[in-house]
Amino acid sequence: MLFTGQAAQAQGKLTGVVRDSATNEPLSFASVFLANTTLGVTTTEQGTFVFPKVPAGTYDIVGSYVGYRLAKQNITVGKESQEVNLKLASNGNQLGEVVVKPAPNKPEEYQKFSRLFLGGSTFSAQCRISNPDDVQVLYDDSTKELTAQTKGFLQIDNEALGYRLKYYGLQFSFSDNDHSVFYYGQPVFEELKPKDERQRKLWAANRLTAYKGSFMHFLRSVYNDRLKAEGFYTQQIRVFENxxxxxxxxxxxxxxxxxxxxxxxxxxxxxxxxxxxxAPMLATLNQQPLPIDSIRRVSPNGKRTFLRFNGELQVAYFGEAPDPLYKRPMSPLGYPKPPFPTGPRQVSRLKLQGREAQFQANGTLLNPLDVFNGEYWGFEKIGEFLPVDYVPGSLPPAAGPARP
CATH class of the missing domain: 1.20.5 (Single alpha-helices involved in coiled-coils or other helix-helix interfaces)
Incomplete structure (x- = not known):
């Protein structure tokens, strides 16, 4: 299975201290995590923290503390140890300041946000937002846009995959005009404890199902030049004016x-x-699969890898049947024809926002806004969301006492 060697790849030690930006005093028991991973720690009484083994790559390291704004710093981890200093600014009230609490969410607007954010898949149906009062949802009649944001974090328990997701600094928007969904923030994953061995194995199987055919799986396959071996076929879409x-x-x-x-x-x-x-625009599909050099560019020194292709890209995955709750037509442009494999498939569509998009060996984009995902990948949301340190075939923690 692709990427099973992540645990053995280059790792680095990360240390640091969290301080008050005004007083420079260390902050005890602050939360520090690497966004989109399961890697999180709490600072000591002296405000220090240690991540002993971090897989090589580029991450956002985030500091959080009650009464302070988030602090975020982009870091690149290699084999060498490095130290990070995070300074958090207080968001405390000034003396005499009046705090105006936001109006309660309208039930229909919150339900629409929850449905769009969590998704409509089988796994999404097993996700639960446990702190709905901490998110503010608003609809603007003039712009026809639904937005949501949190000052702290939004907590989601995914009972299908066995993760508790804390989504810090959530910024969400949905446009009624073009039905586009956008969300951004700094999430961190916590492993839930399975109640028994049966649930532990079920979570492992569900995680593998969520991984297979995902955008993360696709990027790792492109990085390692294993598209066909992993069940992916990429074809060029030509878009032109009607x-x-x-x-x-x-x-x-x-x-x-x-x-x-x-x-x-x-x-x-x-x-x-x-x-x-x-329709103002038309699209046609080239039946021939694109060679790896038509979708991937590696820098001359071999240290950077980019998605790069002309037009748009159709990606068909033949390793797994689509979710039964996916009701849209699977690729209105058609399927790959023989000698491609037959049988169940998932078909997605990619569009670059610029000329190219840099990505890493762990299957993440350096800038998540560089690529637009459509069709099946647009359907998969929080229900299938995996941490970037996920390794296919790995098991959740052993069963333990019931969760509170």
């Missing part, structure tokens, strides 16, 4: 300008209705 739409727009403008009162004949109204049904 000439019929362009002609229709010219005809529409001429018709509307000639009849400012809107008194259209039945034939003219029928034409307008037909023009409304035209």
């Amino acid at each position: 000439p019929k739409y362009l002609r229709a727009e010219e005809q529409r403008k001429a018709l509307v300008a000639g009849k400012p009162d809107g008194a259209y004949t039945a034939a003219e109204q029928d034409s307008l209705d037909q023009w409304d049904g035209l």
Whole structure:
């Protein structure tokens, strides 16, 4: 299985201290974690912390303390030990300051946020937000945008995968205009304790299911040049302007300008209705799979790896059937034809926001906003969310006492 050697890859020791940014005094028992991982510690009475073994890579290290704003620092971990100093700024109230509490969330707006954030998959149905009052959800009628944010963290218990997820500094938005979903923050994973060995094995199996065919799995496969071996097939999508739409727009403008009162004949109204049904852009799929050099660029020194391709990318995964709750058509552009494998598949779509996007061996983008995921990967959300230090085939912790 790809990436099973992560535990044996280069690791580095990370030490540091958390301080008050104004007084420079150390902060005892502050939380420090590496975002998107299971790696988290608490500072000592002297404000110090140690991560003895961190897999090589680039991370956001985050400090959190009650009454203080989050502190975040981007670091790159190699074989050598390094020290990090985190300074947290107090968000305490000034004397006499009036604190205005936000209005309670409207139930229908909170439910919409919860559904869009957690997702609609089988695993998402087993996720529960345990502190709903700590998130503020608002809908703007003028922009048609639903937003949500937290000052602290949003806590999600994923009973399908056995993780407790604390999502710090959540920024979420959904647009009614184009149905795009965006969320960002600094999450950290905590391992839940299974109640028995059966649940432990179930969590391990579910984690592997969530991993197989995921965007993380895809990026690791690209990095290691193992796309076909891992069951992925990539094809180029060419997107171009619809000439019929362009002609229709010219005809529409001429018709509307000639009849400012809107008194259209039945034939003219029928034409307008037909023009409304035209898509401004069209897409075609190249049936030939793209070679690795058409989607991946490695820097001359071999230290940096990038996703780079023309147009958009269709990614088909043949190693696992799609979630039964995925109701959309699986790839409206069609499937890869023989000699590609047959049988169940998951089909996703990728679009670069720039010319290329740098990514790491652990299957993470250096900038998560560099790539837009659509179709099946757009369907998978918090229910399938795994930490970047996940290793396929690894087991959750042994069963222990029931959780409080």
